[in-house]
Amino acid sequence: xxxxxxxxxxxxxxxxxxxxxxxxxxxxxxxxxxxxxxxxxxxxxxxxxxxxxxxxxxxxxxxxxxxxxxxxxxxxxxxxxxxxxxxxxxxxxxxxxxxxxxxxxxxxxxxxxxxxxxxxxxxxxxxxxxxxxxxxxxxxxxxxxxxxxxxxxxxxxxxxxxxxxxxxxxxxxxxxxxxxxxxxxxxxxxxxxxxxxxxxxxxxxxxxxxxxxxxxxxxxxxxxxxxxxxxxxxxxxxxxxxxxxxxxxxxxxxxxxxxxxxxxxxxxxxxxxxxxxxxxxxxxxxxxxxxxxxxxxxxxxxxxxxxxxxxxxxxxxxxxxxxxxxxxxxxxxxxxxxxxxxxxxxxxxxxxxxxxxxxxxxxxxxxxxxxxxxxxxxxxxxxxxxxxxxxxxxxxxxxxxxxxxxxxxxxxxxxxxxxxxxxxxxxxxxxxxxxxxxxxxxxxxxxxxxxxxxxxxxxxxxxxxxxxxxxxxxxxxxxxxxxxxxxxxxxxxxxxxxxxxxxxxxxxxxxxxxxxxxxxxxxxxxxxxxxxxxxxxxxxxxxxxxxxxxxxxxxxxxxxxxxxxxxxxxxxxxxxxxxxxxxxxxxxxxxxxxxxxxxxxxxxxxxxxxxxxxxxxxxxxxxxx
Ligand code: GLC
Numbered sequence: 004x005x006x007x008x009x010x011x012x013x014x015x016x017x018x019x020x021x022x023x024x025x026x027x028x029x030x031x032x033x034x035x036x037x038x039x040x041x042x043x044x045x046x047x048x049x050x051x052x053x054x055x056x057x058x059x060x061x062x063x064x065x066x067x068x069x070x071x072x073x074x075x076x077x078x079x080x081x082x083x084x085x086x087x088x089x090x091x092x093x094x095x096x097x098x099x100x101x102x103x104x105x106x107x108x109x110x111x112x113x114x115x116x117x118x119x120x121x122x123x124x125x126x127x128x129x130x131x132x133x134x135x136x137x138x139x140x141x142x143x144x145x146x147x148x149x150x151x152x153x154x155x156x157x158x159x160x161x162x163x164x165x166x167x168x169x170x171x172x173x174x175x176x177x178x179x180x181x182x183x184x185x186x187x188x189x190x191x192x193x194x195x196x197x198x199x200x201x202x203x204x205x206x207x208x209x210x211x212x213x214x215x216x217x218x219x220x221x222x223x224x225x226x227x228x229x230x231x232x233x234x235x236x237x238x239x240x241x242x243x244x245x246x247x248x249x250x251x252x253x254x255x256x257x258x259x260x261x262x263x264x265x266x267x268x269x270x271x272x273x274x275x276x277x278x279x280x281x282x283x284x285x286x287x288x289x290x291x292x293x294x295x296x297x298x299x300x301x302x303x304x305x306x307x308x309x310x311x312x313x314x315x316x317x318x319x320x321x322x323x324x325x326x327x328x329x330x331x332x333x334x335x336x337x338x339x340x341x342x343x344x345x346x347x348x349x350x351x352x353x354x355x356x357x358x359x360x361x362x363x364x365x366x367x368x369x370x371x372x373x374x375x376x377x378x379x380x381x382x383x384x385x386x387x388x389x390x391x392x393x394x395x396x397x398x399x400x401x402x403x404x405x406x407x408x409x410x411x412x413x414x415x416x417x418x419x420x421x422x423x424x425x426x427x428x429x430x431x432x433x434x435x436x437x438x439x440x441x442x443x444x445x446x447x448x449x450x451x452x453x454x455x456x457x458x459x460x461x462x463x464x465x466x467x468x469x470x471x472x473x474x475x476x477x478x479x480x481x482x483x484x485x486x487x488x489x490x491x492x493x494x495x496x497x498x499x500x501x502x503x504x505x506x507x508x509x510x511x512x513x514x515x516x517x518x519x520x521x522x523x524x525x526x527x528x529x530x531x532x533x534x535x536x537x538x539x540x541x542x543x544x545x546x547x548x549x550x551x552x553x554x555x556x557x558x559x560x561x562x563x564x565x566x567x568x569x570x571x572x573x574x575x576x577x578x579x580x581x582x583x584x585x586x587x588x589x590x591x592x593x594x595x596x597x598x599x600x601x602x603x604x605x606x607x608x609x610x611x612x613x614x615x616x617x618x619x620x621x622x623x624x625x626x627x628x
Contacts, residue, residue, distance in 0.1 A: 019067060023059050026309065027052070030302045033333075037295050037302075042250040051254050058261040059307045066267060069160070070310035080165075080312060080337070080480070081375060083550035086541055087167070089118035089382060090485030091132075092146050094514045099147035103155045106162055108520065112488050113541035116480075117159065118167040118272065120383060122146050126178045128502040129241040132383060132512065134169070134274060135176035139259035149266060156267025167270035167314065168263065172256050173278045174242040182243050186230045195252050196243050197235035197281065199224070204283065205233045212237075212287045217430040219505055223287075237278055237287070247279055247296060257303055264308045271304075272314045273297070273336070276327065289323050297327065297335040312337040314377065320389055321366055328374045341367065341376035341479060346389055348380065348470065349438075349445070353412040353420070355585040357567040359394060361558045364569065368478055368556045375552050376479035380470055381445075381487065385427040385437035385508055403434050413438050413445055419586070421447030421459055423493055425507040439507045442487045443467055448529065449492035462586060464490070464529060465619040468536045469582055472621045475540050476569045476580035478556035484511075488537055489519040489530035543603055543623065549573040562592035566616060570595075577626040578603070583616040590615050600624040 031052075038048045062070075073079050088109065096102045102119070109117060121133025124141040133143070142148050156166045175182055184192035199205055205224040212223050215238055224233045225240035235244040245252050264271065280292040297315070304311050315327040315336035321343050329335030344363050351360045367376060388409055392402040411417040413424050424440025443449065447463030450456075467490060474481050494513025497503040522528040526535070544550045554573035561568045565585035571578050579600070581591045595611035602609065603623040611624055 022071070023056065023306070026306045027055075030306055034299060034302045034306075037299050038250075041292060041295055042253070044250050047250040047254060051257065054254070054258055055261070055303060055307050058258065058265065062265050062308060063267075065157070065160070066265065066308065066310070070308055073310035078553070081552035083548055084545045085116060085480045086112075086114050086544070087116040087118060087377070087480060087482035088112060088114040088485055088488075089120060089167075089482060090515070091120040091383070091512060092122050094512065095485055096515070098145065099142070099151035099155050103151075103158050106158060106164065109164060110162065112483070113538065113545065114483070115163055116165040116167060116270065116482075118270070118482065121169045121171065122152075123171075126176055126241070129176065129178075129239070130502075131239050131242060132506075132508070134171050135174070135239065135242045136171050137176040137178040138180070139256075140262055152266050156269075160267065165269035166267065167272055168268050169272045169274050170260055170263065171274040172245070172260075173275040174236075174238060174244050177241045177243055179243075185234075185243075186227060188230065193232075194249050195246055197246055198230075199233045200231065202233060205235075207283060208235075208281075208287070211284055214430075216428055217432070217435075218428045235281070238275070244278070244281065246281075247292070253296065253299075257300070260300065261303070261307055264304070264311045268311065270312045270314050270338075272316055273300070274316050276315045276336075277317055277319060277323065289319070289326070294326065294329070294335060298329060298333060301329070301335050314338045314340075316340060318342050318384070318387065318389075320391075321363075325370065325374070331371065331373055334373070338375045338377055338480065340382075341378045341477070343389060343391075344376075344477065345379055346386055347391075348473070349386055349413070350388070350390055350409060351567075351584050352445070352466070352470070353409050353418060355565045357561075357565060357582075357584055358398075359391060361567060362394060363391065364477070364556075364558050364567075368558070372553050376477075377482050378474050378477045378479045379482045379484065380474055381440075381442045381484040381511060382482075383484075383508065383512055385439045387437045388435075406435060410436050410438055413440060415450065421450045421463060423447075423449040425493075425510050427507045439510045440493055441491055441511045441513075442470065442484065443490040443533075444493040444511075446470070448490050452492065452529070460529065462619055464532050465617075467533060469584075469619050469621045471537055472540055472580065472623065473567065473569075473582045475544050475550070476556075476571065476582075476623075478554070478571075479552060481544075483537075486513070486515055486519075488534055489516075489523065490533045491516055491519055539604070540623075547576070547578065547625070549576045549578050549625075559593050559595075563589050565589055566591045568593055575628070578623060579611060580621060580623050581614055581616050582621045583619060586618045588615065588617050595626075597626060599627045601627060 096105045123136045124138040125133050125135050159166050181192045181195050185196055220239045223237050225236040226233055237244050277289045280290045281287040313336045317324045317327050324339055327336045327339055347360045347363045351357055388406045412420045413422040415422050423444040427437040427439045429436035446467040451459035451463045493510045497509030503509040519530040522530040523534045525531055549571045554571045557570050559568040559570050566589050567582045569580045583589045591614045600611045603625050
């Protein structure tokens with residue numbers, strides 16, 4: 004018996020070796036080509052491939068078998084049941100163990116993919132919400148340990164929940180061991196960052212490189228008086244940009260990446276990916292070498308952990324985002340955020356004019372179906388008003404005054420708005436400002452609650468639910484921002500914390516209010532009204548294959564500027580969703596003559612023609628078979 008077991012194990016190991024060799028052979032030449040093109044360093048390449056094999060060997064049997072099964076179904080993540088939720092571990096449940104104990108709540112929310120916001124070691128007060136990592140192999144002490152992470156990912160996998168984490172590869176914290184050595188003047192480590200002994204080159208960079216945080220962290224360089232050097236810091240001064248021209252940086256970061264995926268991470272969110280390569284006299288964004296690096300990461304993951312997905316964080320206009328999918332033959336990221344659509348959605352809320360949104364959705368719907376977008380209404384970051392201003396100009400709308408209108412609208416100052424929130428990084432020079440707030444507050448729930456205004460609350464809840472219904476209808480995978488499922492409003496307590504007070508993004512990073520989640524049982528409460536309606540929509544999504552990412556998705560003219568109509572078709576099934584962005588009852592003047600439809604909420608049968616949609620309401624209709 005013991006012999007038999009040993010034989011089996013040896014066979015599995017031998018098979019695993021063969022699988023690895025096969026994957027490596029498939030990709031080796033391209034990987035080598037790209038690596039040599041960037042670094043021209045064969046000994047570092049040899050080191051890389053040797054370490055990859057070691058990291059593959061260290062990968063657990065469970066994860067390897069998951070890789071195999073996902074490899075055999077490469078579309079596994081494009082199914083209609085995918086629903087994500089993102090949250091900060093401490094806000095949501097205190098620590099990793101707390102999250103593990105709340106997986107039933109995730110199931111109750113129909114969520115099968117969770118994004119754990121940054122949880123690696125980061126200095127208190129200089130963390131940028133965890134995006135300044137000082138140790139890529141250590142969990143923040145208050146959140147738990149690597150063992151807790153492994154236990155959490157294993158528990159999630161048992162329930163069919165996938166786990167996403169951030170890989171902050173553009174920079175490290177100034178407290179990272181490399182940064183500390185660099186600061187002490189160790190050349191080996193200085194070469195892993197961008198160090199300059201005078202302001203001459205930094206000044207030259209500043210001529211072409213835009214600013215990410217113009218008011219909270221102006222400039223792209225920080226003077227280190229103790230080191231007598233400037234260091235490049237695109238984000239906060241304590242976030243030092245890594246220099247990917249140094250192959251040591253690339254190799255080590257790949258080992259960190261694989262170390263983390265070996266803990267059971269399913270989806271890696273590559274933070275701030277457009278920034279990872281810098282060249283003088285450029286904007287230092289989206290340079291071609293960034294794509295070489297992302298492509299190498301994709302190849303590396305396909306060799307070592309092919310079950311893992313790459314999610315690129317590219318907060319830019321559509322023409323800059325799409326190249327991060329790579330090509331169908333040479334893919335880069337599996338998924339990208341649908342950021343322009345998100346910003347355009349809020350523009351539509353503020354203007355009640357769906358034209359720009361329709362145009363934006365048409366662009367996304369016209370892309371190959373291999374490209375999977377993550378759709379969201381809110382996330383942990385601010386909303387930048389990156390809209391298609393050329394199109395808006397054609398309608399006489401100018402960028403600067405329109406951004407001002409949007410900010411005024413969401414501050415609740417203009418346009419009949421009940422929104423609440425705050426501005427972020429208002430730049431006095433460009434007149435630019437971004438916006439922070441939760442979905443519920445931006446829909447008017449906070450104001451209606453404070454004023455105990457039942458009518459306003461009714462409208463706000465309708466708007467909130469309609470926006471989710473619309474998001475679920477978009478092509479791609481929806482991701483909820485934790486708290487939105489129960490209508491959680493802005494949290495102003497950050498102002499009392501000196502470490503956070505300067506950063507308005509904390510207004511929508513409040514701790515999960517579990518009292519709201521308890522109220523789900525009280526059917527008349529606001530949280531219950533939102534939760535139950537989202538639940539209904541999520542279940543529809545899960546049960547109808549037409550919500551798969553492979554479905555055709557398109558927009559339909561409604562002949563009403565406030566009403567958006569989206570159609571979906573997959574293998575003979577067709578549904579349409581109609582969304583009224585105005586506070587007046589409207590009629591969608593559509594005329595689909597291909598049969599009788601059923602209202603998926605009320606069950607009523609009707610024609611898909613001249614459909615009445617209540618103020619801030621929506622309709623989902625399915626064509627009869
Ligand atoms: C990403 C994060 C943001 C962070 C930045 C710097 O954009 O979403 O929160 O400030 O990267 O790491």
